[in-house]
Amino acid sequence: MAEILVIAEQRRGDLIAASLECIAAAVELKQQGDRSVAVCILAPSPQDYVEQLSAAGVDEIITIEAAQAEFQSDEFSATLLSLIEQRRPELVLTAHSIDAWGYAPALAIQGGFGYASDVFAIRYENNELIATRAGYAEKVHVEVDFPGRTTVLLTVRGNTFKPVEANGSPQLSSFETKAISARSTHEEYIEPESGGEVDITQAEYMLSIGRGISEEDNVEEFAELAESMEFTLGCSRPIADNGWLPKYRQVGQSGKTVSNCSVYLALGISGSVQHMAGMKHVPNIIAVNTDPEASIFNIARYGVVADIFDIAEELRNHFE
Amino acid sequence: MSAIMMAHSDHSINELLDQARINQDPYRAAALHPWLDGSQRAICEKIIFAHRRQPRLFAQASYTPVSLLQRLAREKDQITLNKLVKNTATPTKVLKQLLQGDDDRQRQDAVAAHPNASAALLDSIEDQESSVRREAICYNQNTGLMQMYRLLERASLHECKGMAQNPHADSTLLRQLWTAFGDQYLRAEIASHSNCPTELLSAALNSESTLLRRKAAGNANLSDSQLVDLLTDSNAQVRVASLRRLEHATLSLIDDPARRVRREMARKSVLDSQLIKNLADDEDHWVRRWVARNSVAPESVLRKLAKDEQTEVRRGVARNSSTPVDLIIELASDAESWVRAAVAIRSDLDEEIIQQLHDDESVDVLAGLGRNPASPQALLAHIAVHPDRDVRRSVALNPRASSEVLERLLEDPYPINRATLCRHPALGEDELWQLTDDAQEQVRFSAVQQLCSRGAS
Numbered sequence: 056m057a058e059i060l061v062i063a064e065q066r067r068g069d070l071i072a073a074s075l076e077c078i079a080a081a082v083e084l085k086q087q088g089d090r091s092v093a094v095c096i097l098a099p100s101p102q103d104y105v106e107q108l109s110a111a112g113v114d115e116i117i118t119i120e121a122a123q124a125e126f127q128s129d130e131f132s133a134t135l136l137s138l139i140e141q142r143r144p145e146l147v148l149t150a151h152s153i154d155a156w157g158y159a160p161a162l163a164i165q166g167g168f169g170y171a172s173d174v175f176a177i178r179y180e181n182n183e184l185i186a187t188r189a190g191y192a193e194k195v196h197v198e199v200d201f202p203g204r205t206t207v208l209l210t211v212r213g214n215t216f217k218p219v220e221a222n223g224s225p226q227l228s229s230f231e232t233k234a235i236s237a238r239s240t241h242e243e244y245i246e247p248e249s250g251g252e253v254d255i256t257q258a259e260y261m262l263s264i265g266r267g268i269s270e271e272d273n274v275e276e277f278a279e280l281a282e283s284m285e286f287t288l289g290c291s292r293p294i295a296d297n298g299w300l301p302k303y304r305q306v307g308q309s310g311k312t313v314s315n316c317s318v319y320l321a322l323g324i325s326g327s328v329q330h331m332a333g334m335k336h337v338p339n340i341i342a343v344n345t346d347p348e349a350s351i352f353n354i355a356r357y358g359v360v361a362d363i364f365d366i367a368e369e370l371r372n373h374f375e
Numbered sequence: 376m377s378a379i380m381m382a383h384s385d386h387s388i389n390e391l392l393d394q395a396r397i398n399q400d401p402y403r404a405a406a407l408h409p410w411l412d413g414s415q416r417a418i419c420e421k422i423i424f425a426h427r428r429q430p431r432l433f434a435q436a437s438y439t440p441v442s443l444l445q446r447l448a449r450e451k452d453q454i455t456l457n458k459l460v461k462n463t464a465t466p467t468k469v470l471k472q473l474l475q476g477d478d479d480r481q482r483q484d485a486v487a488a489h490p491n492a493s494a495a496l497l498d499s500i501e502d503q504e505s506s507v508r509r510e511a512i513c514y515n516q517n518t519g520l521m522q523m524y525r526l527l528e529r530a531s532l533h534e535c536k537g538m539a540q541n542p543h544a545d546s547t548l549l550r551q552l553w554t555a556f557g558d559q560y561l562r563a564e565i566a567s568h569s570n571c572p573t574e575l576l577s578a579a580l581n582s583e584s585t586l587l588r589r590k591a592a593g594n595a596n597l598s599d600s601q602l603v604d605l606l607t608d609s610n611a612q613v614r615v616a617s618l619r620r621l622e623h624a625t626l627s628l629i630d631d632p633a634r635r636v637r638r639e640m641a642r643k644s645v646l647d648s649q650l651i652k653n654l655a656d657d658e659d660h661w662v663r664r665w666v667a668r669n670s671v672a673p674e675s676v677l678r679k680l681a682k683d684e685q686t687e688v689r690r691g692v693a694r695n696s697s698t699p700v701d702l703i704i705e706l707a708s709d710a711e712s713w714v715r716a717a718v719a720i721r722s723d724l725d726e727e728i729i730q731q732l733h734d735d736e737s738v739d740v741l742a743g744l745g746r747n748p749a750s751p752q753a754l755l756a757h758i759a760v761h762p763d764r765d766v767r768r769s770v771a772l773n774p775r776a777s778s779e780v781l782e783r784l785l786e787d788p789y790p791i792n793r794a795t796l797c798r799h800p801a802l803g804e805d806e807l808w809q810l811t812d813d814a815q816e817q818v819r820f821s822a823v824q825q826l827c828s829r830g831a832s
Contacts, residue, residue: 271694272642275668278687279638279661292791295765296772298720298746301713301739302765309765309789329791347488348435348461372589372612375635 056091059084060144062135063096063108064154066126067244070096070104073150075218077211080177081148082112082219087179090145095230097121097134105227110219119230125241128157133233136165141230144206146184148177151210159210168208169201175212188212214256214314255304256311258287260318263306263334265291267323267344267363274299277322280367283374286320289313291330307333322363326351388830391823394811395422401429402816406823409442410830420446427452434458438820441466448472453479460485467493474500487511494519494543503529513537520545532556539564546572563590571596585610592616615639626650634659641665651676660685667691674699686711693717704728712737719743729754738763745769752777759783764792771795778803790815797821804829 059081063074081092093115096104101118108116117138123130135158139147149155151173163170169184176187183200186209190197201207255261262281268274274294281288288304295305306313308329313319319337324330326342326349334340335354342355343366352358359366388410395403396418404419411419423443424430433439434447435458447459448469459465460473460482470486474496477483483500486492488511497518502508503526512518513526514537523538527548530538535552538544539561544552549565553575565571566579567590579591580601591597592605593616605617606625611633618624618636623645631637634657640646641654642665655666655676660683666672667680668691681692681702692698693706694717707718707728716739718724719732729750732740744750745758746769759770759780764787770776771784771792776799784796785806794817796802797810802825810822 272668275664282661292765296742296746296768298716298739298743301716302742305765309791346463348463371635375611 056089057145058142059090059092059146059148060139060142061092061094062147062149062155063094063104064150064152065096065098065104066154068103070107071150071152072218073152073211073213075107075110076213076216077148077150078108078110078113079216079219080211081146082110083216084146084177084179085112088182091115093117093142093144094225095119095135095138097131097232099124101229107221109221109223109225111223112219113223113225115228116225117228117230119232122232122234123237123241125244126154126157127235127237127241128154128161128239129235129237130232131158132162132165133235134230135162137233138230139166139168139206147206147208149208149210151212155210159208163208166206166208167204168206169204170208171199171201172210173212174199174209175215177209177211212314214312253287253303255287255289255306255313257315258289258313259315260284260286260320261289261306261313261316261334261337262286262320262322263289263291263324264294264300264322264363265324265330266293267325268294268299271297271299273364277367280371280374283371286318291324291327306330313337321351321355322367324351325349326354388827391811391826392418395419395823399425400816400819401425401433402820403811403823405433405439405443406820407827408446409440410827416442430455431458435462437462437464439464441469444469445472456482457485460489463490465489465491467491467496471496480505484508484511488515490516492517494522498522501525506531510534510537514540516541519543520548523548527551527555530555532558532561536561536564539568542569544568544570546570549575559584559586563587566591567593569595580605585612588613589616593620595620611636618643624650629653634662637662638665641669643669644671646671648673655680660688663688664691668695670695670697672697678702681706686713689714690717693721696723700725704731707731712739716740716743720747722748724749726751738766742766742769746772748773748775750775752780755780756783764789768792768795771799774800777801778806782806785809790818793818794821797825 061077061081064071078094085092091114092112094108094113095117097119099121101120105116119134149159171186171188174186174188178185184207186199187196264277278288289306290300290304292305292307294300295302310333312333316337318339319334321342331354340355341357342351343359343361343363344351345362347360391407392415395407399422401423404422408416408419430447430450431454433443434455444465447455450456470489470492474486484507487497487500487508492515494517497512497515501522509526513534518541520543535555539552549568549571553562553565563586565575566587571594576591576594579587582588588608589612592613602617602621606614606628608614614636618639624640624643626647628636628640629650637657638661641662651666651672654662657663663680663683664687667688677692677695677698680688683689689709690713693714703718706714709715715735719740720743732744733754741758741761742765744754745766755770755773755776759767760783761767767787770780778801781796781799781802784792787793793810793813797818798821807822807826810818813819
């Protein structure tokens with residue numbers, strides 16, 4: 056039986072959510088054919104994550120005790136290469152994370168595996184694996200196949216698959232880490248800036264403002280509106296460029312992708328390619344713009360050709 | 376040959392044209408188009424029209440020069456013409472040119488809805504039989520009064536709402552619209568119109584409908600005494616609308632139960648000192664946030680709000696032009712980077728505060744310093760090579776950045792940063808010339824456009 060191997064990842068003791076999303080992708084693929092799902096975790100105390108990883112559909116969890124307390128790319132690539140060569144899985148999935156960037160391409164080269172990064176859709180077509188990723192700065196979606204590869208390694212984009220819940224009872228096994236002489240040493244862990252209290256990639260309802268806002272005091276008005284509607288406030292590049300909203304609220308190519316969003320209210324946003332790269336996947340886009348030919352209307356489910364201040368006033372009166 | 380010379384170099388427009396021709400680059404050709412005539416312009420057009428896709432792209436782009444839009448209006452390709460008529464940058468004269476001898480009804484409908492269509496043009500394409508055309512003209516803000524009277528005869532409720540929003544609608548037309556359907560949304564539009572007759576405005580103010588009273592409260596013709604009367608309205612939306620039109624807030628609202636009313640008061644430029652102190656203690660953080668931004672807030676209030684638990688309130692103080700320097704220095708050390716970023720974008724910063732923020736690791740703080748005209752060139756040079764592309768771009772947005780500093784962005788890997796750089800007046804012409812050969816079309820277009828406009832000025 057062909058195996059799908061998921062490489063789970065932890066950071067400073069916490070399992071990263073994207074690992075559970077990778078398991079979800081694997082379980083979904085398992086249901087498409089005769090395949091098993093194994094999940095491996097390489098960490099200083101791998102047993103600590105077994106309960107969280109025990110999702111329905113997972114057949115086996117492989118614990119690997121890491122020699123290093125912090126992520127070490129040489130240790131990861133050497134150990135995982137050894138594991139993959141022993142088990143010969145058909146497909147290996149891992150999160151498209153900062154750690155994976157550090158070892159996954161090297162691992163694919165060393166093992167001669169098929170490889171695609173930042174994948175957001177995976178399927179089997181006539182038993183051939185097809186992965187979908189973006190190309191040309193998110194302007195096109197590219198379907199990739201892997202002819203002649205017995206093992207394929209994919210890094211999976213976050214917030215693409217719904218994370219699994221732990222309600223399965225997989226069998227447990229362990230694997231020995233590979234002894235290596237690492238080429239780098241861990242010096243210090245610097246906590247990345249969290250961006251205050253808001254992670255717009257997790258927001259379900261977004262109210263995003265653009266150049267049509269005109270001035271800073273108006274930004275405050277729309278921030279007030281977003282709060283009264285219980286929407287998360289986002290913005291396009293010109294607003295962040297003016298210093299009117301922090302960078303972490305910027306949606307788009309040089310900002311963030313609102314992966315978890317289901318309703319996106321775009322006010323005064325014309326819809327540059329760069330902005331749309333971060334939100335065009337949202338199923339319910341509501342665009343308000345005075346220009347009926349604004350690009351944003353090409354991807355919006357609902358479009359309102361109107362003054363954003365008039366619409367905002369009516370929304371304010373409705374929600375207050 | 377045209378002989379516009381670049382202001383401070385030996386490069387001429389002829390060299391740019393040669394460059395466009397050798398590379399067969401439609402973007403350089405489009406940027407050059409308005410600056411050329413005769414045979415030179417024909418060379419540009421040959422490049423632009425070499426592939427069918429390119430004129431279509433220019434027909435819908437907001438940046439396309441008017442001279443090229445005029446040329447595109449003479450095209451036979453229907454898709455190009457359809458895109459051109461929908462381009463909001465297409466000026467009146469090109470719309471007029473498009474309509475000449477063109478009997479395509481969809482394009483005429485598009486002109487009817489176009490924001491640059493003049494009253495005369497709209498008059499010339501009136502078609503009472505077409506509901507699409509009628510609706511477009513009714514909602515077009517340029518439609519003239521006489522045409523609206525003609526349209527009124529068979530106008531639907533929806534079309535009447537469009538006319539009620541038209542600034543040219545006079546009191547007689549508005550009276551007719553008021554009685555046409557008895558619809559409260561239509562009447563609400565009339566009540567907010569600057570030409571609303573006094574008796575209709577009065578009827579709206581005394582209406583039982585909150586919508587009508589609210590819209591009437593926003594009418595620019597209400598006197599201060601009428602607005603003050605509305606402050607006692609039972610509905611908070613009406614009180615907010617009237618307060619918005621008043622320059623000052625009154626003490627009678629000091630304990631208004633509606634937070635929206637208190638928020639609106641906190642923004643007023645004339646505020647009683649007792650009132651502002653009360654508002655600064657308000658439990659609603661938005662009220663405090665607006666007080667913090669209010670330039671009439673006294674120093675004592677600002678000092679208190681600078682210690683508020685809410686980040687955005689402290690940021691408001693940092694953005695306030697009346698905040699004293701010692702408080703700005705204090706806020707420059709705030710634990711929240713978003714508050715420090717508000718300090719970083721103040722154009723009145725002295726060297727001491729800039730030094731204090733110099734080593735900050737927050738991208739918002741650094742981007743703020745990057746676009747701050749008060750930042751020294753050495754700091755800008757440092758920020759121009761920051762790993763974050765948005766931080767680097769802030770330097771290209773700084774009006775005081777020197778040409779030496781800007782040179783650091785010439786090979787920035789992010790195309791938007793190079794395109795932004797082209798528009799900077801301090802960027803040297805040799806550097807602009809270098810950007811005319813950029814890999815990205817938007818950069819080449821901007822660079823050529825800048826060189827030509829500098830040469831002409």
